[in-house]
Every structure is written in structure tokens, then in C-alpha cells.
Amino acid sequence: MNRPFLIVPGLHGSGEGHWQRHWLADLEGAELVGQADWSNPQAGRWLHRLERAVIANPGALIIAHSLGAILTARLADSSVAPLVGGALLVAPADIERTGALHARSYEFGAMPVARLPFPALVVASRNDAYMSLDKARALARTWAAPLLDLGFAGHINVASGFGRWPRGYELARQLLDRAARRQRQGPTPHLPQQAADSISPTRIPVPPAR
Structure with missing residues (x-):
């Protein structure tokens, strides 16, 4: 596989200084899942773009933020779900609260x-204006994904003091390790051999904090 990481932003596309933009530059082969209009998210169109990116990058780890995390969760009902290597779902945004x-x-x-149907980790905050921690916990249970409480971290974005976010790289590495262990335990209908062969825990460097 030529591109093992898919960066999936939310509303307004995670602009300059956002940790997703740093990761896009830091991670070899990372690809941004671009949208035609970042300010007017439309579920069908955005999902189509994401599905195309997953098909082109089987086994990729999806790095999603805000509405991008909600978009990624929609892959559970998609025919491309077996191609997803894993998903780091950071600060998922409640759709109604985002509108408000x-x-x-x-x-x-x-x-x-x-x-x-793929390994995932939900990362949430106690004071995120876009989703309460209780709702994030409930959503993580529904998705059958573990949740990491980052404490009072806002929306885990530039405004709440997150630049490159080195700790996030370790979370991504742990998620890749989970996916690799899952594959070693035997074949599953959720992670085909082509996808599993393409993920490697050693491919995530941890850049120094800046």
C-alpha cells in the first residue's frame, strides 16, 4: 500500500496550525481526504469522498477529528468497511450541537x-463545546470502541492549545498495534489480508514537541 494514513478533518477543514495539518506533513504517505466545500458539510458527498480514499488505500489508519469522526463512523454501514485498518476518532462532534x-x-x-467493524479509539474531552463527555462515552459504547478522556482539553484543536500533539502519535501507534494483534489472532471478516499486511506499528514516528 502506498498511503497508510488518511487524515479526515471536520468543519472548515482543520486549518493552519491544527494537529491534523502537522500530521499530514509529518507522516510519510499521509493523505488528506479533501472536500469540495469544507464550510457546508453534506453527508452523502463527504462520505463518497472518504469511501473513494479508503478504496485507494486499503488498510489505512483513519485519523479523524470532529465531524470527520462522525463521518468515519458512517463507514460501519459501507461496503468499504472491510478495507479500513483502524480509526482514531478525536473529539467527535454532535451534529445538532454543531449547528447550534x-x-x-x-x-x-x-x-x-x-x-x-474495525479497531477504533474515541478520544474525548470534559469541556468540549461540540459534545459532552457523557454523550461521547455513550457513543463510544454504541460503536464498541474504547474511549480516552483527555480531561479539560476543549475541542482538541488549535483554540484549546493543541499544535502538533505528540501524544496523539502514541495513541495512533497503539491503535495500529491492536489492529496487528487482531490480524495475528486469525482472519476476520472485518480486516482482509490485503489490509492487514499494509499496517505496521513501526511506521509512525513521534516528532519532538514544538
Whole structure:
């Protein structure tokens, strides 16, 4: 596989200084899943772009933030789900709350509630304006994914003091290790051999904090 990491931003596309942009530059072969209009998310169009990226990069680890995490969870019901190597779902955003915070409605459908058929980790905060920790916990249980409570970390973005976020690399490495162990335990319908062969825990460097 030529590109093992897919960066999936949320509303407004994770601009300059956001940890996702740092990771895009830091991680060899990382690819941004771009959208035609970052300010007007539409579930169908955004999902189509993500599905195409997954097909082109079987076994990739998805690094998702905010509405991007919600978008990634929608892959549970997609035919491309078996190609996903894993997903780091950071600061998932409640769709209704996102609309309220930005004084508008978004065509992003209902919150996805299907069990995730690939390894995943939800990373949440106690004071995230976009989703309460209780709701994040409930969503993680629904998705059958563990949750990491980062404490008072806001929306885990530039505004809450997150630049390169070196700790996140360790979380991604642990997630890749989980996916690799899962494959070694035997074949599953969720992670085909082609996808499993392409993920390697040694491919994530941990850059120094800046």
C-alpha cells in the first residue's frame, strides 16, 4: 500500500496550525481526504469522498477529528468497511450541537450508531463545546470502541492549545498495534489480508514537541 494514513478533518477543514495539518506533513504517505466545500458539510458527498480514499488505500489508519469522526463512523454501514485498518476518532462532534454553535443547520444526517467493524479509539474531552463527555462515552459504547478522556482539553484543536500533539502519535501507534494483534489472532471478516499486511506499528514516528 502506498498511503497508510488518511487524515479526515471536520468543519472548515482543520486549518493552519491544527494537529491534523502537522500530521499530514509529518507522516510519510499521509493523505488528506479533501472536500469540495469544507464550510457546508453534506453527508452523502463527504462520505463518497472518504469511501473513494479508503478504496485507494486499503488498510489505512483513519485519523479523524470532529465531524470527520462522525463521518468515519458512517463507514460501519459501507461496503468499504472491510478495507479500513483502524480509526482514531478525536473529539467527535454532535451534529445538532454543531449547528447550534454555528447558528445554522447542516445536511449531515443523524448520528451514526452502528457498531464499528474495525479497531477504533474515541478520544474525548470534559469541556468540549461540540459534545459532552457523557454523550461521547455513550457513543463510544454504541460503536464498541474504547474511549480516552483527555480531561479539560476543549475541542482538541488549535483554540484549546493543541499544535502538533505528540501524544496523539502514541495513541495512533497503539491503535495500529491492536489492529496487528487482531490480524495475528486469525482472519476476520472485518480486516482482509490485503489490509492487514499494509499496517505496521513501526511506521509512525513521534516528532519532538514544538
